[in-house]
Each structure stands twice: as structure tokens, then as C-alpha cells.
Amino acid sequence: MHLSSLYRFPLKSGAGDALQHCASDALGLVGDRRWMVVAAATGRFLTQRVAPRMALLQARWQGERTLRLTAPRMPELLVPVPDARAMRCVQIWSSNAVVPDAGEVAATWLSDFLGQACRLVHLPLDDGIQVDLDFARLGERTAFSDGFPFLLIGQASLDDLVRRVGRPLDMLRFRPNLVVSGAQPYAEDSWKRIRIGELTFRVVKPCSRCVIPTLDPFTAEREPDREPLNTLLSYRKGQGGVFFGQNLIAEGIGELAVGAPVEVLD
Known part of the structure; x- marks a missing residue:
């Protein structure tokens, strides 16, 4: 095998x-599922279950500190790993976490593509969910x-x-x-x-x-x-x-x- x-x-x-x-x-895996889209109003995670167009979101690491986002009919967007200055409370299933928010440019880009108000957040290695x-x-x-x-x-x-x-x-x-x-x-x-x-x-x-x-x-x-x-x-x-x-x-x-x-x- x-x-x-x-x-x-x-x-x-x-x-x-x-x-x-x-x-x-x-x-x-290093870099796996370190970014997540959440509803802007509630902080609850979004997936293809409720937002099928997420399947078309291409997210690729550019080195260790930048994410490159591409999607149909959208301009390429480079998103730096955010620091801890802007933190957001998010929910994934029954777990809650307070994690860095990636900022207004990424939020607007994703909201335009998905057709709903959302935010992009990042999970630092030192955090993680039990x-x-x-x-x-x-x-x-x-x-x-x-x-x-x-x-x-x-x-x-x-x-x-x-x-x-x-x-x-x-x-x-x-x-x-x-x-x-x-x-x-x-x-x-x-x-x-x-x-x-x-x-x-x-x-x-x-x-x-x-x-x-x-x-x-x-x-x-x-x-x-x-x-x-x-x-x-x-x-x-x-x-x-x-x-x-x-x-x-x-x-x-x-x-x-x-x-x-x-x-x-x-």
C-alpha cells in the first residue's frame, strides 16, 4: 500500500x-484549513452546504504569509496573514474561537462573490481547536x-x-x-x-x-x-x-x- x-x-x-x-x-497538514469564511453578522462558519459557490474559490498559499484568492470573474486577491489587532469571535459547529480577521478588502471581495455579507478569518498555529x-x-x-x-x-x-x-x-x-x-x-x-x-x-x-x-x-x-x-x-x-x-x-x-x-x- x-x-x-x-x-x-x-x-x-x-x-x-x-x-x-x-x-x-x-x-x-501545514496550511490546511487555516482560513475560514464566516457570516458577518453572526461569526458562524460558511461552507458549501449553504454556499455552493465556495467550491469555485481557489485559495493557494504564496509562501508562508500570504493567501492568493481567485474565483470566476473576480480579480486575483492577495491576503496577508493578519495580526492580532482585529480579532473576531467565530463559531464552527459547537466550538467557538477568537481569531484574527483578514480585513475589509478580503471581506468585500468574498461578499461580492458569494452574494452575502461575510468575513475572512485566519487560525494561528498556536491556537487550534481541541x-x-x-x-x-x-x-x-x-x-x-x-x-x-x-x-x-x-x-x-x-x-x-x-x-x-x-x-x-x-x-x-x-x-x-x-x-x-x-x-x-x-x-x-x-x-x-x-x-x-x-x-x-x-x-x-x-x-x-x-x-x-x-x-x-x-x-x-x-x-x-x-x-x-x-x-x-x-x-x-x-x-x-x-x-x-x-x-x-x-x-x-x-x-x-x-x-x-x-x-x-x-
């Missing part, structure tokens, strides 16, 4: 960035993810789903960080600890899926037949939702690279 794809999502619910290698830090203690240790943190620092999907699992649905589906619909090839479909369901290259991970929780996979990541259009969610509901439904992929927590920090060997430890 080997790591066949590596994805980073600098902006939560923005487009993904395929990488050949990336370091990890205390919050996950992972649910039902699955993590005290002090294990994540960025603006939906709960965990890493998401893994087996390539064979997607291949099996594609066969069941009967048409191609891009892996980016499911927004994983790590894609593993060389295993049987859904083999990741039984893993407890794995090693990718020199980095060890605990496999802590199946990933429950929402409506985002029914959105084409390249057009931001919903599938009228609600696929692949309807097919997943037919055979991947369990207590608490429908599951595809596994959430991981790294034991330490290190480097990840496409092609790295994957070993099941437990």
Missing part, C-alpha cells in the same frame, strides 16, 4: 490543492476542519462506489487529505493505527457524510439525483449517519509525500 494522493484545503470549503509532498504540524475528547487526548488540536486534523480515504473504496453509482466521481467530492492505494475496498474501516512513511496515525472515527459530495467540485452544481449520497445510504449507513472515509490523528509531526509506503500497525 502507498499514499497515492495528498490534498490540502487552505480555505475551509474552498477548492482543494493536490500536492506531491507536505509537512505536518500540530494542527494537521478535538472531541471522546476520540482524542487533551491537547490534540485541529484547524478549521469539521472536527479532526486528517481525513483518509482508500482509492479502492471510491472505485467501488463509482462502480455502484455507474458514473465517474472525483475524489475531491469527499475532500480527503490522504488517499491510499493498494488496499481492498473499505479496508480502512478496520484500521486502528497506521504508519505513512515515518509518521504514525491513530484511526479514530469514521467520517459521516453530508450533502457536499453531491456537489460537483468543478462546477458547484448539485447532482439532481443526489448521488453519490443516495448510493452510500443504501450500503454505508450506520448509527449516526452515512460513512465514507476515516478521521485520523497524527502521533507527532513529520513529512508526507506521495508514494510513501503505508503500513497497518493495528
Whole structure:
């Protein structure tokens, strides 16, 4: 088995960035989901669930201190990592955080593109959100993810789903960080600890899926037949939702690279 794809999502619910290698830090992949769009009035996070056009937002790191934003029919915008002079209280699911606001220019740019008043915020490495203690240790943190620092999907699992649905589906619909090839479909369901290259991970929780996979990541259009969610509901439904992929927590920090060997430890 080997790591066949590596994805980073600098902006939560923005487009993904395929990488050949990336370091990890205390919050996950370096630069992953460190930016988030929130409603201006409430500070609540926005995602493709309620703002499908976010799929068309391309957010790419330019060095370590600048984010480059592009979107259809919008001018390119360079956003520097903000300092702590303007802080904003934000909400992501049941968690709250006070984080730096990226300023008026970025807010206006995003509000114009998304058609609603919003703000852009950044999460410094020294902050981070505590992972649910039902699955993590005290002090294990994540960025603006939906709960965990890493998401893994087996390539064979997607291949099996594609066969069941009967048409191609891009892996980016499911927004994983790590894609593993060389295993049987859904083999990741039984893993407890794995090693990718020199980095060890605990496999802590199946990933429950929402409506985002029914959105084409390249057009931001919903599938009228609600696929692949309807097919997943037919055979991947369990207590608490429908599951595809596994959430991981790294034991330490290190480097990840496409092609790295994957070993099941437990």
C-alpha cells in the first residue's frame, strides 16, 4: 500500500490543492484549513452546504504569509496573514474561537462573490481547536476542519462506489487529505493505527457524510439525483449517519509525500 494522493484545503470549503509532498504540524497538514469564511453578522462558519459557490474559490498559499484568492470573474486577491489587532469571535459547529480577521478588502471581495455579507478569518498555529475528547487526548488540536486534523480515504473504496453509482466521481467530492492505494475496498474501516512513511496515525472515527459530495467540485452544481449520497445510504449507513472515509490523528509531526509506503500497525 502507498499514499497515492495528498490534498490540502487552505480555505475551509474552498477548492482543494493536490500536492506531491507536505509537512505536518500540530494542527494537521501545514496550511490546511487555516482560513475560514464566516457570516458577518453572526461569526458562524460558511461552507458549501449553504454556499455552493465556495467550491469555485481557489485559495493557494504564496509562501508562508500570504493567501492568493481567485474565483470566476473576480480579480486575483492577495491576503496577508493578519495580526492580532482585529480579532473576531467565530463559531464552527459547537466550538467557538477568537481569531484574527483578514480585513475589509478580503471581506468585500468574498461578499461580492458569494452574494452575502461575510468575513475572512485566519487560525494561528498556536491556537487550534481541541478535538472531541471522546476520540482524542487533551491537547490534540485541529484547524478549521469539521472536527479532526486528517481525513483518509482508500482509492479502492471510491472505485467501488463509482462502480455502484455507474458514473465517474472525483475524489475531491469527499475532500480527503490522504488517499491510499493498494488496499481492498473499505479496508480502512478496520484500521486502528497506521504508519505513512515515518509518521504514525491513530484511526479514530469514521467520517459521516453530508450533502457536499453531491456537489460537483468543478462546477458547484448539485447532482439532481443526489448521488453519490443516495448510493452510500443504501450500503454505508450506520448509527449516526452515512460513512465514507476515516478521521485520523497524527502521533507527532513529520513529512508526507506521495508514494510513501503505508503500513497497518493495528
